[in-house]
Amino acid sequence: MRRKLAAGNWKMNGTAASLAELEALKSLLPADTPDVVICPPAPLLFRATQAAKGTSIRIGAQDCHMQASGAFTGDISADMIADTGATYVIVGHSERREAHEERDRDVRKKAKSAWAADLTAIICIGETLEDHEANNTLDIIAGQLAGSLPGEMTPTNTVIAYEPIWAIGTGKVPTLDQIVEVHDFIRERITTRYGAPVAELIPLLYGGSVKPDNAAMIFQAENVDGALVGGASLKAADFGPIISALAKS
Numbered sequence: 001m002r003r004k005l006a007a008g009n010w011k012m013n014g015t016a017a018s019l020a021e022l023e024a025l026k027s028l029l030p031a032d033t034p035d036v037v038i039c040p041p042a043p044l045l046f047r048a049t050q051a052a053k054g055t056s057i058r059i060g061a062q063d064c065h066m067q068a069s070g071a072f073t074g075d076i077s078a079d080m081i082a083d084t085g086a087t088y089v090i091v092g093h094s095e096r097r098e099a100h101e102e103r104d105r106d107v108r109k110k111a112k113s114a115w116a117a118d119l120t121a122i123i124c125i126g127e128t129l130e131d132h133e134a135n136n137t138l139d140i141i142a143g144q145l146a147g148s149l150p151g152e153m154t155p156t157n158t159v160i161a162y163e164p165i166w167a168i169g170t171g172k173v174p175t176l177d178q179i180v181e182v183h184d185f186i187r188e189r190i191t192t193r194y195g196a197p198v199a200e201l202i203p204l205l206y207g208g209s210v211k212p213d214n215a216a217m218i219f220q221a222e223n224v225d226g227a228l229v230g231g232a233s234l235k236a237a238d239f240g241p242i243i244s245a246l247a248k249s
């Protein structure tokens, strides 16, 4: 059985006061809760791990540097993230790929540095609106999978998140058929490269405008094992129902 995972990416939102949302989430977790990960901004990581103690909520960072240490002013290494008690890190988010010019090769190195620090990497891929409209989605996804996933990937060290860029923060969501097509394709590609035992167990997340009112539709897709949620993860009152929809799926 693949594990289900609901991950919340707070992006550059939140101060210490926002940890009240994490507190509130604890009481909204369903009895048969799937795995839940909150990825707050880096300055909140340590406090978030303290706030999540004794619960099934895990904490993750939103990025890490590809090197373990050195003269990289302003950057944060995977070891430093692990030192806060966090156990996950998002790598290759489209906002990092775009605003920081991160390439597949960088994402691959970041995933490896995450593993070296015993963090689970949430590796993100996804096509632009232009590629979507030109029907290039599967080609782009194939290229990003080939370039961003290290050869040593396993179901315990990695989660893959498919986030179509045109769906992020826009309120636009692909149809269920489109979501099924891309996630089936990802699972097939992983089977070809890594073999069925890895492919069958690796969690695949969908991300992009996941909300309480569309979560159940998205989770109908057999190869969707959860979601990477942006805006709707900021409030427990929104994220809680998404987690519940995943538990029921």
Ligand SMILES: O=C(CO)COP(=O)(O)O
Pocket (backbone or CB within 6 Å): 009, 093, 163, 167, 168, 169, 170, 171, 207, 208, 209, 210, 228, 229, 230, 231, 232
């Ligand atoms: O980028 C995302 C999560 O990483 C998705 O963001 P939204 O849920 O706000 O569209």
